[in-house]
Amino acid sequence: MTRVITRSTTEGPPRPHRRRRRITASTAALALAAAGLTAVLAPSAAADTVPVGSGSYTTDTVGATPRGCDAVTADPRAFVTDDAPSTPLPTNDWWSSLAFKVFDCAFSGPLHAHPASYQPSAGGLGISYTTTPSVTGTGVGISEYHYPYAQDLQAGVTGLAAPDVKVDDWTDWTVSPKWDDGARTLRATIGHGLPFAWFEATGGDARLTASGQATVWLDDGARLGLTVNGHDYLAFAPPGARWTASGSTYTAALGGDGFFSVAVLPDVDDAGRDSLVPAYTAAAYSPVTGTRADYDYDEAAGEVVTTYGFTTSPWPGTSGGDGTVAALYPHQGAHLRGASPAGPTYTSPRGDMPVLTGVEQFTTVTPFGPVLPEVPAVATSDGADRATLEAYLDQVADDPLDRRGPDTYWTGKALGRATRIVEIADQLGRTAQRDAALDAVRGVLDDWLTAESGETEGVFAYDDDWGTLIGYPASYGSDTELNDHHFHYGYYIAAAATLARFDPQWAADYGGMVDLLIRDANGYDRDETRFPYLRDFDIYAGHDWASGHGAFAAGNNQESSSEGMNFAGALVQWGEATGNTEVRDAGAYIYATQSAAIQRYWFDTDGTTYPEGFHNPVVGMVWGDGGSYSTWFSGEAEMIQGINMLPITGSHLYLGSDPAAVREAYAHLESVNGGPPTVWQDILWSQLALGDGDGALSRLTGSSYTPEEGETRAHTFHWVHNVAALGTVNTSVRADHPLAATFDGDGGRTHVAANVTSQDVTVTFSDGAVVEVPAGQTVATGAHSWSGGSAAGGPTDPTDPTDPTDPTDPTDPTCQGEPAPSVLHPAAGGVLAAQAPATGTLTVAPAGGATHDGTPHDPLVLEANGLTGAYDGGDTGFSLPVDAGTAVAHAVQARVSYDLTGDGSVDRTETYRYFATDPVGGTETYTTAAGLHSQSGALGDLCGGTVRLELWSALGTRPLEVTTGGSSTLTIPFG
Incomplete structure (x- = not known):
């Protein structure tokens, strides 16, 4: 399938035509040539297979592998020091371009840490704090906003002329780049939410160079206050040292101490700035040496408790205080427990960031859910609607997969399509169709999760150098740039979760391979030695990143936040179906955290994220330095908005968390589009149903449209009709079970709970409702009463003499014949x-x-x-x-x-x-x-x-x- 743009930079959305270039081929070629990129395709060889239960993977190179600058292609750790952790190198992070060098083969792209951004060069670390956004494009439609890197200061060592920068250390949300020119060294520690950059230096004096006219507002020896380009900075030399000025350059002798730090201050007036100096001084001499987030899914309360911890280590001979200064992203501040941010805030592409001072840790409590395997058939279980739905199901009975391509992404889309058919057929008692679709899913998964000697297609290969599992055929840079693994593999895991419910033996046989897909894309085990911890998920930023290297001027990026949530929801359902609470809880953590982030950064539901002049209520892409109403693959409004909705599943009820925002976004789409959508109508109507059920139903009824490649008319009909009947999602009501949801409709409230295990469960909701759910079933009670689904683990043995429904039981007078x-x-x-x-x-x-x-x-x-x-x-x-x-x-x-x-x-x-x-x-x-x-x-x-x-x-x-x-x-x- 030909695509107009080679998506070597981010995820691969599902549209095979009408592509619009975001970069030109010639520009891309020049960039690659300048970066010294070489394409490496390994020769075909007999595969060395590693058995994992009934499945297996290969350790041989069977296709293209990650590539970057020549040194990186030859050795992924070429720009990692010997002192760095020996664990697999993280990718898909805000700082990945420091090690995964692609366009700049010596240093990196801008590192958007927030509130500050950084840019390494031969002389040291550039520091930027941009508070005025650049908004481009028309008032509505395709436009974008950025807070681009614009250097205020460079921090370094006098005479430093390093040939490159390497990664010396990393923790959950910090990184430590290091420069070495043979005579001088510089090591920095920077991170998300940290207004400080802490430095260790040898071979020279600390040096600060302002990029413009600098105004000194504090000069008391070791402390230097500067205003550059309208932004306030505090620099700290060792106690007893003094900063001296020479034009726009400031130096301080480090003596034998070899440390200094620089902090950007929040947006305050002069009096407010002066009041912050004591707290920042305490943090200046106690650099952050470690960060760690620990989470707990509190099933009983229906929430995720996350503790963000900072380890600080005072420099020798200083009176550094306990804790540090941390700025919180809005999704953290909204769910903060037991702490009160200081009054000042920082400007960021995600909105204002409040400040905590003297902090050693802080805790957030984020609501989890709602997640279901599928919405219940409260409106389509009988009558004319059932007849229509069954006719649509008949249309896809012969081929529930409808595969559009052989690669991991399009295979995943096909699996997603088929599992929706499984769920609906099971609800309606169409067991033959359900089982046929399950067989189709099983066949695809068996093929991909088993490696044959010499196989180069439909196989997963482990690359020990990069610490990754790559599926071949790959697509959209999932091999050469390690893009999108969470997008692609999420479909496989979701399909495996559905299959596990009906075939637990299959889950036992192939569960080890499914677990490897999870560990590669977002490994939940800190003791794992084969893959980095949470590869695609940015722990502090609260969402995934799609690009493996993130080496763009705007930082890393992600379009399809909804495919990231597909991965998270898949973990919840796989963990629940297989009894693996560690996986389930990791899914709940990612799901709850990312849902909170998506509402603010992709949908701006509280109206505090996007800057003035950006007139779109949603973005198609989030960048490190901003966001854009666009995609990598299309300029059509339907796809710009739809890419953050698909696939529509029971893991995507969060899309209706704010019904008013749903309606506003749909109205905006029609305005930009100049009328109703002409492509991806099913995806758009499915989200609209979560905010305006009647409106979605009226648009669907009698319409003629082409289903999106991962959808069917059967599923869209099922979804829209049943969501319209149920009403809007009530996210304020929580449940003590991971698979539950509450809806408020015209007829009142409906509680829904699903049980994918082989044991009956009782689900209690925070509003007092109690729902009894038999094994394998979904139950709705309240305004709508319905139950359906088959027992987990396959049907009950029909010849079991203890089964009162056994039709061959001679004591049953109703079944003679x-x-x-x-x-x-x-x-x-x-x-x-x-x-x-x-x-x-x-x-x-x-x-x-x-x-x-x-x-x-x-x-x-x-x-x-x-x-x-x-x-x-x-x-x-x-x-x-x-x-x-x-x-x-x-x-x-x-x-x-x-x-x-x-x-x-x-x-x-x-x-x-x-x-x-x-x-x-x-x-x-x-x-x-x-x-x-x-x-x-x-x-x-x-x-x-x-x-x-x-x-x-x-x-x-x-x-x-x-x-x-x-x-x-x-x-x-x-x-």
Whole structure:
């Protein structure tokens, strides 16, 4: 599939046409050449496979591997010092371009730490604090805002001329770059939320160089206060030292101490600035040497408690105080517990950042949820809506995957599509379709999670140098730049979670490989030695980053926040289905934290993030230094907004956290678009349903549209109709269970809880509601009452003598009849016989020159009545010898119907594609291999039921003959 832009920079959204370039090919080529990039494709070789349960991966190089500047391509740790941690190198971070050098092969791109930004160069570390945004584009539509790097100061060592900068250390949200020119060294520590940069130096004096006119507002020896470009800074030399000025350069002798620090101050007036000096002085001499976030999913309270800790180490001979100064992102400040930020704030691309002084740790308590496997069928379980939904399900029965490409992303999209079909079919009792879709999902997962010797496609390969697991074929830089692993692998994990519920043995067999995908994209285990901890998730910023290297002037970036949430929700469901609470809790932590961040930074729901002059209520992309109403792949408003909605699943109810914001965003889309959406309507209507159910329903009803590549009409119909009935999500009501949601609609409140385990659960909501949920089911109570779903771990053994519903139980007076044979035979007199009759023929009437594809016309009807038997989970099969003689253009078609209880009401119908006969005398065999034309209803146990076979001519003017006897069979799935 051709894409207009090579997405070597960020995630890969699902649209194969109408791409619009964001950079030109020539510009990209020049950038790559200047960076010294070389493409490395390893030669094909026999794969060294490593077994993991029933699955496996390869350790051989089977395709393109990460590449950057020549030194990085040869050795990923080329720009990492020997003193750095020996654990796998983090990627996809705000500082990744320090080590993963791509465009600048000596230093890095700007490092947007917030509140300050930094830029290394040969002479030291540049420092920027931009408070005036650059807003480009028109008033509405494609536009963007940035707080670009604009250097105020450079901090270094006199005479420093380092050939490059290397990474000397990192912690959860800090990094320590190091310069060394052979005579002088400089080591800095910088981080998210830290207004300080702490330095250790040898071989010279501390040096500060202002980029513009500097005004000195404090000069008392070791402390120097400067205002540069309207921004206030405090610099600290060792006690007893003194800063001296020479033009725009300030130096201080470090003696044997070798340390100094520089802090940017918040947005305050002169009096406020002076009042901050004591607190900042205490922090200046106690550099942060470690950061760590520890989280706890409090299931009983339905919230995630996260403690952000700072380790500080006073420099020798100083009176550094306890704790440090930290600025909080808005998503942290909104959920802060037990602390009161100081009055001043910093300007940032994420909104104002309040300040904590003297802080050793702070704690946030963030609501978790709502998450469900799928919204319940409260409106589509009966009546006309069910009939319509079943017709849509029939349309996708033959191919629930609809794969659009062989790579990890498009395979993942196909898995996501099929698992929605599984969930809906299960709710409606269409077990045959559910199980067929599960088989399709199982087949794809088995293939990808098993490596064969020499295999180069549909395989995962572990790269020990980079500490990563790459799926091949890769796409959108998931191999060469380590982009988007959380996007791609989230679909696999979500599909595995659904499959695990119905096939726990599969989860036991392949769970180790699923766990490796989790550990690669966002490893939850700090003791892991194969992958970095939380690769894609920025612990302090509260959201994922998509680019592996993040080496752009605007920093790292991410479009599809919703695909990141797909990963988080998948962890919750996989952990819950398999009993792995460590994975479940990691998913809850990412989900709760990122949901809070998305509401503010992608959707600006409280109106405090985007700067004045940026007239869009949402962004398509978040950048390190800002945001943009755009995507890497399209300028269409539908895709700019839709990329942060898909895939629509039960893990995406957070999209309706603010119904008014949902309505505003949709209205904005129609305004920018000049009318209703013309692409991705299903995605947009599905989110609109969370804010305006009636509006979404009216747009969907009677519409003609092309489903987004990961969607189906069946799922969109199911979602919009049921969400419209339920109402809007009430996020203020929490549950003591990870899979629960509350909706407020016109008829009142509905509580929904899902149970993907094999044990019954009781779910209690914070408003006092209690819901009993049997194993494997989803239950809705309140304004809407509904329950559905199958028991986890597969169906109950139908021959279990303790099962009161056992249809073969002779004590059950309602299920008397002949035991159903597994094979029936067409026979004379309209009979399906248990014993094969003598060889003969049955005549099928001609089609009369018309086409009767899918609709019986004067059919030959054959029945078996009064049958009792347990459904064994299998499929219908038939093998029918037919002959049209020498007639041309004839075809036979079959329909099999099941009336499970013999009450005259058909419960399951399967219509098969017609079989075109040849004009040569002699029989040909018509079988179920022809494939389903359509299907409806669901199979279950036979209780005095009827099985019917209808045969008719779909084409032709002459009769057809069906041969009877032992070779003519109808196989039915009953024991």
